[in-house]
Amino acid sequence: xxxxxxxxxxxxxxxxxxxxxxxxxxxxxxxxxxxxxxxxxxxxxxxxxxxxxxxxxxxxxxxxxxxxxxxxxxxxxxxxxxxxxxxxxxxxxxxxxxxxxxxxxxxxxxxxxx
Amino acid sequence: xxxxxxxxxxxxxxxxxxxxxxxxxxxxxxxxxxxxxxxxxxxxxxxxxxxxxxxxxxxxxxxxxxxxxxxxxxxxxxxxxxxxxxxxxxxxxxxxxxxxxxxxxxxxxxxxxxxxx
Numbered sequence: 001x002x003x004x005x006x007x008x009x010x011x012x013x014x015x016x017x018x019x020x021x022x023x024x025x026x027x028x029x030x031x032x033x034x035x036x037x038x039x040x041x042x043x044x045x046x047x048x049x050x051x052x053x054x055x056x057x058x059x060x061x062x063x064x065x066x067x068x069x070x071x072x073x074x075x076x077x078x079x080x081x082x083x084x085x086x087x088x089x090x091x092x093x094x095x096x097x098x099x100x101x102x103x104x105x106x107x108x109x110x111x112x113x114x
Numbered sequence: 115x116x117x118x119x120x121x122x123x124x125x126x127x128x129x130x131x132x133x134x135x136x137x138x139x140x141x142x143x144x145x146x147x148x149x150x151x152x153x154x155x156x157x158x159x160x161x162x163x164x165x166x167x168x169x170x171x172x173x174x175x176x177x178x179x180x181x182x183x184x185x186x187x188x189x190x191x192x193x194x195x196x197x198x199x200x201x202x203x204x205x206x207x208x209x210x211x212x213x214x215x216x217x218x219x220x221x222x223x224x225x226x227x228x229x230x231x
Binding site: 002004033035040042043044045048056058090092103104105108 | 223
């Protein structure tokens with residue numbers, strides 16, 4: 001176990017709805033990254049939060065947004081859900097101490113959009 | 115465009131056999147190369163991390179190699195076990211700020227390894 005937790009484990013939403021996914025980072029980690037992993041694909045970088053600020057973003061539309069809280073936990077919000085948003089959403093926490101930025105992944109949230 | 119290509123897409127081997135998975139990348143600037151193991155429906159777990167100056171890194175039965183000149187890496191698994199059945203993902207990261215936490219990981223699609231008894 002990495003110490004990174006995500007909730008909920010599974011979620012079913014309908015097209016057009018909004019969803020919020022949550023991530024608790026490992027103790028001592030100040031950076032959280034979010035990834036989308038479609039079936040049979042590698043994870044795709046959505047964005048990263050460092051000390052409550054967005055710190056880099058992948059090729060995802062603005063309806064994907066996030067927050068990081070003072071305790072470094074994080075939320076991923078997706079508005080106007082589309083069928084293609086169905087995927088495993090992973091968060092990973094890391095620390096800026098050290099040079100290799102080891103990322104520890106949570107178990108993921110499986111989102112199904114119908 | 116930053117890309118990470120892995121081969122083969124899938125591989126079936128018998129328990130106890132060795133295997134080698136390949137990774138080619140075009141990510142630039144390059145900082146580190148990582149190999150992750152991902153069980154179905156779970157988050158990836160780190161196996162090895164290598165900086166651009168390292169040629170090899172071992173973690174038990176897993177040995178990763180890196181040739182930064184040809185931009186190729188391999189993951190060698192020795193004496194495979196049934197529990198090695200998983201997707202193995204090659205990941206390249208680049209620090210686009212030169213420091214701090216401004217970095218991005220680019221993932222390959224993974225090689226799905228099945229170890230049969």
